[in-house]
Structure formats: structure tokens, C-alpha cells
Amino acid sequence: MGSLPATSTYIFSEDQQKLNETSLLNLFKSQQGYLNYFFKHLDLSQTLKFTQILLNSKGTIFFTGVGKSGFVAQKISQTLISLGIRSGFLSPVDALHGDIGILTCNDVVVFFSKSGNSEELIKLAPCAKAKGAYLVGITSTEANNLMGFCDLNLYLPLERELCPFDLAPVTSTAIQMVFGDTVAIALMGARNLSKEEYAANHPAGKIGKSLIFKVKYVMKKQQELPVCKEGDLIMDQLVELTSGGCGCLLVIEDNYNLIGTFTDGDLRRTLKASGEGIFKLTVGEMCNRHPRTIGPDAMAVEAMQKMESPPSPVQFLPVIDEQGILIGIVTLHGLVASGL
DSSP states (O other), X not given: OOOOOOOOOOOOOTTTOOOSHHXXXXXXXXXXXXXXXXXXXXXXXXXXXXXXHHHTOSSOEEEEOSHHHHHHHHHHHHHHHHTTOOEEEOOHHHHTTTGGGGOOTTOEEEEEOSSSOOHHHHHHHHHHHHTTOEEEEEESOSSOTTGGGOSEEEEOOOOOOSSTTSOSSSHHHHHHHHHHHHHHHHHHHHTXXXXXXXXXXXXXSHHHHHHHOBHHHHSEEGGGOOEEOTTSBGGGGXXXXXXXXXXXXXXXXXXXXXXXXXXXXXXXXXXXXXXXXXXXXXXXXXXXXXXXXXXXXSBHHHHHHHHHXXXXXXXXXXXXXXXXXXXXXXXXXXXXXXXX
């Protein structure tokens, strides 16, 4: 039996290693120059026409492409979806095997392609045209085979690829991404999309949570609260104070009407001021009878702002209803844990 070939190892001498800060900086400067070329030569009148077509679309805006341009097409489609615009990615291969059935005469199909000569797109274009969709070709080659099928053709000026062989699509895809995302933001402005509407499409993100989450969704409920009566001795409530996870006691009447709060900070100050006298003091004698509170329907971000407001920050807010009844507590730790 023959032996397995030895694993190849590549040993580079210092002379062979050409990657350094200077070479890397030069690459970024070159890419910047190629992007500036794109911005300088982009036809804004055609871009405006394209944006208006998308804005006035009565159907779905589909994006398609192959290879790296296909990834860009998917990303731009997802950006529009996140803005509440009906959009989708149409695979040129799958479209020719049934997926084209989703197209209607109200739809727009946007073809992303550097050359405009990709075989898959050339096969798809006449079929999409037959469905009555409006076709837009976005290429970096002014004369190409896709042009003859499209109702509108946009040229994305490309000086050259950053690749030393001018082959790897790195500058062309960067241009496509910049172009598509900028148009998406233009649509966002034209549709007067509010911050609240945007947040509604991003409920898991920090922005969405800050504009959607209300105090009642993140507060500890009444049965979880560290409560006591004003006549209770401070020393009898130490376990409740330290084990409740809130760093405080909520002082209430029998009907859960909030009287005040007593914190671990209040405990330290009381102990320092009264010494052994603390054994005879009640919670009601030393509690804060004017604590900051918040309602259950207030936004969670408002609760955080209220905790951090002058004269000094606090770690919790009792939650009371319109009748002043204690129904919960919201803590800074709980807000942070929820993603705010």
C-alpha cells in the first residue's frame, strides 16, 4: 500500500508577506475612489424615476439576481419588508420551475446584474414580461442582453473592481448595496414612515421594545411584591427586604393602597443614625412617603428615564393604578434584562 501524501504547509518569508497597514490602507483608499466614481456619475433622474415606480407600485416589488448580485437582491428586498413595503426575492432558477406563478400584472421585478448577460436572468425576463410585470434592469454594463426585455434600465457606473484582476465582484456589489439601500430610505421618507411604525416591524430589537413595551409587560405582579405594613418593625422585615430581589419594601395599607417605600439604602441610613434604636423603629416611621411611581400603561422606556432622572437615580418604581392601588413593581434590572 502506498503512503498518504504529506500535508502541504505554506511558509512565507518576510519578503513574501505583503499584507501590512500601508497595503491595507491603500486598498481602502482605492475602494473609496471607485465608490466616489459611482456617486459622481450616477444618473439621478433615472434613479428618481425608479424610486417613483417603486413608490407607486400597487403590487409586490420582487428582486432577483444570481451569484453575489442575488445576495444583494435578497438583502434589499428584506430592507423594504422591514419598512412595511411588500417585497420578496424571486430566485431566477426556481421561478422557471413554478415560482413565477406568484407574479401578477401589478408587480415590479428588479433585476440586479453586473453584466446584464447572466443566462438565468435572460431566461427569466421574457417569462416575467409575459406575466405583465414591470421589469427594471440594474446593471453596470451600458449595453447588455437584459436591456431589451426591461421597461426601465438603470446603469450603476463602475470604474473597475477592487480585485487586482478586475474580476471578483466586490466593488460592483458594494455599489448595488449602496444604491438599493439608499433608494429604500428614500421610500421610507416618501411614505412618511413614523418611528412607531418602524418599531412595529422590529419588535425584538431595542428600538421596537422601547416603543412597544409597556410597564405592565415587564413589571413584577402584585403576588410577587415585597410588601409590608407601616406598623411592622424594621428588624422583622429584613428577610423580606433582602430576599425580594427588588432592594426595597413596599409599604401598603390593607387594600394595597401604597403608603411609601423602604429601601436597603434607607436601612443603612437608619442604622447609622439610630444605632440600637433601630430595633424599636417601624417601617412606617422611616419609609419614603413620596416615592416615584408609574402607571401600568406607561412605556417601559419612560420608566427607565424616570428612574434615571434627578435628583438621584433609583433602581425601581412602584406601579400603581388610577386609584393609587399597588399592582406591581418595575426594576432597572428587569428593564435591562428585557433588552431595553
